[in-house]
Amino acid sequence: MALPTIVSVSEDAITAVPHEFREASYAMGATKWQTIKKVVLPSAISGITAAVILGIGRAIGETMVVMMVAGSSPGMPSLIPPEIFEPIMPITATIGIEMGEAAGYHTNALFALGVILFVMVLIINSTANFILAKISEKFHPKKKKKEPRLKIEISNRTKDRIKFTVYGISLLIIFYIISVWVGLLTTILLILIGIGYRFLSKKITAKKSQWIAYSIIVISAFIVLIMLGIILYYIIANGIQFVDWEFLTTYPETEPEKFGMDTRGGIYPAILGTFYLVVGAIIVAVPIGICAGIYLSEYAKEGKITKIIRTGIDTLNATPSIVFGLFALSFLVLFLKFGISLLTGQLILGFLILPTVIRTTEEAVKSIPQEFREGSLALGATKWQTIRKVVVPPAMPGILTGTILSIGRAAGETAPILFTAVTALALGAPGSLNEPVMALPTQLYFLRNEFHGQEALNTAYGTALVLLILVMAFYLFAIILRNHYRKKIKW
Amino acid sequence: MYNNLAGMQIVFETKNLNLHYDDNHALIDIFMKVPKNRVTALIGPSGCGKSTLIRTFNRMNDVIEGCITTGKVIYKGKNIFDPDVDVMDLRKKVGMIFQKPNPFPMSVYDNIAYGPKLHGIKNRKSLDEIVEQSIKQAALWEEVKDRLKNSAIGLSGGQQQRLCIARALSIKPEVILMDEPTSALDPIATAKIEDLCYELKKQFTVIIVTHNMQQAARISDYTGFMYLGKMIEFGRTTQIFKSPKKELTERYITGRFG
Numbered sequence: 001m002a003l004p005t006i007v008s009v010s011e012d013a014i015t016a017v018p019h020e021f022r023e024a025s026y027a028m029g030a031t032k033w034q035t036i037k038k039v040v041l042p043s044a045i046s047g048i049t050a051a052v053i054l055g056i057g058r059a060i061g062e063t064m065v066v067m068m069v070a071g072s073s074p075g076m077p078s079l080i081p082p083e084i085f086e087p088i089m090p091i092t093a094t095i096g097i098e099m100g101e102a103a104g105y106h107t108n109a110l111f112a113l114g115v116i117l118f119v120m121v122l123i124i125n126s127t128a129n130f131i132l133a134k135i136s137e138k139f140h141p142k143k144k145k146k147e148p149r150l151k152i153e154i155s156n157r158t159k160d161r162i163k164f165t166v167y168g169i170s171l172l173i174i175f176y177i178i179s180v181w182v183g184l185l186t187t188i189l190l191i192l193i194g195i196g197y198r199f200l201s202k203k204i205t206a207k208k209s210q211w212i213a214y215s216i217i218v219i220s221a222f223i224v225l226i227m228l229g230i231i232l233y234y235i236i237a238n239g240i241q242f243v244d245w246e247f248l249t250t251y252p253e254t255e256p257e258k259f260g261m262d263t264r265g266g267i268y269p270a271i272l273g274t275f276y277l278v279v280g281a282i283i284v285a286v287p288i289g290i291c292a293g294i295y296l297s298e299y300a301k302e303g304k305i306t307k308i309i310r311t312g313i314d315t316l317n318a319t320p321s322i323v324f325g326l327f328a329l330s331f332l333v334l335f336l337k338f339g340i341s342l343l344t345g346q347l348i349l350g351f352l353i354l355p356t357v358i359r360t361t362e363e364a365v366k367s368i369p370q371e372f373r374e375g376s377l378a379l380g381a382t383k384w385q386t387i388r389k390v391v392v393p394p395a396m397p398g399i400l401t402g403t404i405l406s407i408g409r410a411a412g413e414t415a416p417i418l419f420t421a422v423t424a425l426a427l428g429a430p431g432s433l434n435e436p437v438m439a440l441p442t443q444l445y446f447l448r449n450e451f452h453g454q455e456a457l458n459t460a461y462g463t464a465l466v467l468l469i470l471v472m473a474f475y476l477f478a479i480i481l482r483n484h485y486r487k488k489i490k491w
Numbered sequence: 492m493y494n495n496l497a498g499m500q501i502v503f504e505t506k507n508l509n510l511h512y513d514d515n516h517a518l519i520d521i522f523m524k525v526p527k528n529r530v531t532a533l534i535g536p537s538g539c540g541k542s543t544l545i546r547t548f549n550r551m552n553d554v555i556e557g558c559i560t561t562g563k564v565i566y567k568g569k570n571i572f573d574p575d576v577d578v579m580d581l582r583k584k585v586g587m588i589f590q591k592p593n594p595f596p597m598s599v600y601d602n603i604a605y606g607p608k609l610h611g612i613k614n615r616k617s618l619d620e621i622v623e624q625s626i627k628q629a630a631l632w633e634e635v636k637d638r639l640k641n642s643a644i645g646l647s648g649g650q651q652q653r654l655c656i657a658r659a660l661s662i663k664p665e666v667i668l669m670d671e672p673t674s675a676l677d678p679i680a681t682a683k684i685e686d687l688c689y690e691l692k693k694q695f696t697v698i699i700v701t702h703n704m705q706q707a708a709r710i711s712d713y714t715g716f717m718y719l720g721k722m723i724e725f726g727r728t729t730q731i732f733k734s735p736k737k738e739l740t741e742r743y744i745t746g747r748f749g
Contacts, residue, residue, distance in 0.1 A: 301556065371593035375655070378549060379606040379662055380583030389605065394596050 003224060005405065006055040009360070012401055013047020014040060016367040033210035047363060053125065053314060092117065092322045096415055114326040118319060125318045126311070232468075239465030242458045248466070252459075267463055273342070273437030274411060274470065277421065280346025281410040285354045286403055292354075293361025293399075298387055317355035324352050325416040333420050343433040345421025352416055353406035360405070364398025365391060396485045404478035411471050414441040440467040496713075500527035502666055502696045503548055508562035510543060510552065517543045519720040521562070525666075525713075530688055530697040532711035532728065534704055536743070539717040541700045542590075545668050548698065549585040550578050583610060586659035588669040592651035594643035594658070599626075599635050602643045602654060606662040621661055629657035630687055649680025656687065667691060669699040673706065685710050704744060708732050716740045 017040050025035040041048070095110050095117075175187060250266035300306045328348035338344045368391050376386040392399075422443075423436040440463055447460040503525040510518035518540050525531050533541040543552065550571060552558045563570045571581055594602050603622040612618060622639070626632045631653040635646070643654055652672060659667055669688075673681040688710045691697055701707050707714050708728060715725040716739075724731060724740045735741040 369593075371589060371591060372595060374551060374554065374587075374589060375593040375595065375658075376605070377554065378551060378582055378587035378589075379609060379658065380579045380581075381606075381609045382579055385609055389609075390595050 003055070003227075006051045007224060008401065008405060009051035010044075010048045012360075012363070012398060013044040013051065016047065016363075016398075017043045031206050031210045033213045034206060037213070050359065050363070053318065056125075056318065092320050092415070095322050095326065096418065111326060111330070114323050118323050121318045121320060122315055125315050235461070235464050235468055239461040239463075242462035243465055247459075247462055267438075267440070267443060267459070267466065270438040270440045270443040270463065271466065271470070273422070274440045274467075276342055276437060277345045277349055277417065277439055278407060278411045278474075280342070281349035281353060282403075282407060284347055284350025285357055285406065285410075289354050289357025289402075289406075290361050290399060293358045294365055294387060294392070296358070297362045297365045298383070298391065313355045313358050316351075317359065320415075321352060321413055322415040324348055325419060327351075328416055328420040339434055340420055340423075340436045341434040342421060342437045345417045345437070345439070346433075348416045348420060349410045349413060352413060353410050356406040356409070357402050360402025361395075361399045364395040364402070367398065368395050393485075397482045400478055400482045400485065404475055404482070407474050407478065408471050411474060412441050412467065414439075414445055418442055418445070440470065496524055496526055499529070501525065502527045502566065503698075504563075504565040505547075506563040506565065508544075508547065508560070508564060510540075510547065510561075511559045512555070513557045517720055518547070521722050523715060523722055523725055525696065525698060527696050528692055528694075529712040530692050530699060530710055531713045531715065532707035533698070533700045533715050533717060534702075534707050534743075535717035535723075537702070540720040541715075541717050542670050544717070545670055545698055545700050546587075548666070548668055549582045549587055551582075551587065553578065583662055584664055585666045585668060586662065586664035588652070588655050588659055588667065588672045590671040591675050592648055592655050594646070594651050594654050596642065596644055598640050599643050599646070599654065600639040603658055603661045606658060610662060625657040625661040626654075628660050628690075629653045630683060630690075631657055647680070649676050649683060652676060652680065652684060653687070656684070664695065666696045666698065669697065671700050671702060674702060681706075704732075716743060718743070 021039050021043060022035055025039045026032075030038070095113055098106065098110060175191075247266045248271065249268050251268055252266060252270075296306060296309065300309070325348070328344055332338045332344045332347060333340055338347075372390045372394070373386055376390045377383075381389075417439060421436060422439050444460055444463045444467065447456050447463060501524045503523075505521050505523045508518055508521040508523075509516070521544060533544060535541050546552045547560060547564060548566075548571075552560065560572060564572065566581070566585070569576065595605065597605070600622055603625050604618050607618060607621050612621070623632065626635060631650060634650060635654075638645075643651065646654060652675075656667075656672075673684050676684065685706065688697055688699065692712075699707075699711065711728045713726065714728045714731040716723045716731065716735075716737075718739055724735060724737045726736075731740065732744060735744060
């Protein structure tokens with residue numbers, strides 16, 4: 001689930017590395033792989049790390065996938081180191097499944113779980129941010145370091161000892177996790193390979209290491225493609241026979257006396273509902289997000305405050321969508337009395353995608369060469385004129401990527417709207433902002449979990465295909481738009 | 492230091508100008524006068540502060556964080572660092588050409604029309620006129636008149652730099668600052684820019700930073716030699732190059748720098 005985010009954002013960061021760097025490296029007789037390893041990756045490291053953080057955030061917070069696949073065991077996992085083929089019950093799924101039936105203390109407990117999940121994500125995210133800061137400090141050393149106010153004298157020997165202990169412990173932990181996961185023998189084999197590589201690496205020529213690196217890169221690319229292929233094939237093969245015009249334009253029928261636990265009919269209101277939700281989320285998030293991203297990179301002075309804002313945004317981004325759901329339920333639905341409604345769904349999906357829009361806008365705007373700004377300012381342009389006419393247009397492809405990613409996310413998101421905006425069955429098309437709607441992803445979940453029948457399963461497959469096509473259509477449109485901008489603006 | 496400026500109209504005058512980047516003292520006690528309708532060159536080894544100095548004249552150093560300027564730069568009887576001075580207005584009067592050609596990623600036409608549009612000219616016809624006139628002034632018209640709608644990024648380096656000059660001219664400045672404008676260009680393109688400087692001084696005041704001493708000798712009327720943030724010597728170009736008063740200047744000009 002985290003993969004597409006990481007791939008896409010990393011690619012953008014790597015493309016943004018100026019071509020001169022590469023040429024300079026080639027000119028010194030470096031191989032392509034050496035250039036990538038020593039020049040391109042270090043320059044792009046902040047973007048790539050951001051990508052990984054975004055990806056991790058996505059994986060931890062994922063509710064729906066684990067709810068339908070992994071989280072079907074309501075009991076405690078039997079062993080503390082869980083076996084990988086056994087169902088488990090992650091926090092996200094617990095909240096998702098039990099929120100529907102909870103009342104009183106149970107609800108409070110679920111909210112507490114939400115807090116725990118949030119704190120977990122906060123810790124992971126801060127760790128990732130800390131690593132990012134360390135890495136970027138290595139490549140962009142600060143001009144001067146402020147003397148620490150309190151200087152604790154530690155001898156180098158003690159330092160080494162501490163380092164050794166920390167490394168030792170982390171290695172042991174990693175060893176333990178891996179050996180639980182893939183078995184002891186495999187782990188030892190992996191370690192041997194690692195040690196072997198370490199010894200051999202001195203003997204490997206630049207060309208050979210280039211070859212090895214390429215193989216790994218190509219294999220990774222193929223794995224991504226094959227996974228994508230399998231997913232697409234499976235969904236299309238299962239869903240295609242159920243999707244026709246009638247399926248898309250009729251209302252679902254679920255009268256229990258007629259069909260029992262099964263259903264009939266189409267998904268027209270769900271398509272409409274998802275459309276409204278996504279459009280609403282875009283209206284909420286895109287203008288604010290782009291403005292905030294521009295503010296962060298162009299106006300805000302680098303310092304403590306921007307750091308706090310950035311950490312906040314990253315944390316929001318990593319915040320599990322089910323926590324957004326809890327927030328929406330307690331704040332929007334109950335406190336502001338919006339009720340379970342389309343408006344709540346639009347707002348919460350907007351909040352959900354806001355961090356992505358902000359961060360990608362910021363990265364895109366930052367990658368515009370300083371010379372453009374100076375050229376414009378030197379003509380007597382105000383800062384705003386410069387941003388509007390010279391900075392933003394060439395940054396548009398990058399900004400659109402962020403929007404593309406987030407729109408895809410909003411369209412497919414289930415957890416935050418499950419208890420705040422949708423119903424399993426709408427009698428008509430959504431009429432106003434304060435009525436609940438049907439949505440494709442939640443419909444998929446309901447069909448799979450609330451109904452048990454062949455027709456319901458077929459409808460679920462059909463719904464999955466429609467959702468897939470819808471999301472792909474969003475992406476395709478945005479990619480065309482992006483390429484159009486790329487062609488128009490070159491530098 | 493002000494010798495040989497008698498009878499000249501003065502455009503810029505710096506008084507006790509000091510500039511710090513964080514803890515780097517980049518400009519030290521600069522006193523200098525820039526005569527009108529002349530080409531004034533600033534020379535000196537890398538890192539001597541000449542680019543920093545030229546960037547104070549249109550306050551481009553404002554963009555750089557941690558940059559603190561003290562002292563005065565008088566332009567038209569007013570200190571440009573006074574709080575009531577409109578920086579945008581100053582930059583409109585004092586145009587700038589950068590070291591690396593930096594055309595915007597737009598068409599040739601839009602690059603030139605950018606400035607006039609900023610300052611409120613919307614009429615298509617007058618824009619057309621300004622674009623044509625500016626490009627002609629920058630001696631680029633014959634080369635680009637058939638591709639005004641093409642992207643400026645497709646031009647050669649020399650053409651791009653002249654485009655940037657045309658862009659600076661489009662808002663009818665009084666002073667043109669050039670920060671090593673030919674350092675990224677080939678000799679032919681350089682020669683074209685140098686000729687252009689000669690033409691430009693009839694209408695404008697030109698201040699040019701250059702690494703190339705021959706260039707300073709060829710095109711400038713006045714030359715300032717800077718070293719380690721200080722203005723070592725300032726005077727007529729002929730005097731600086733033929734009979735420098737300071738030993739440091741002489742050593743630099745004769746290439747015996749150590």
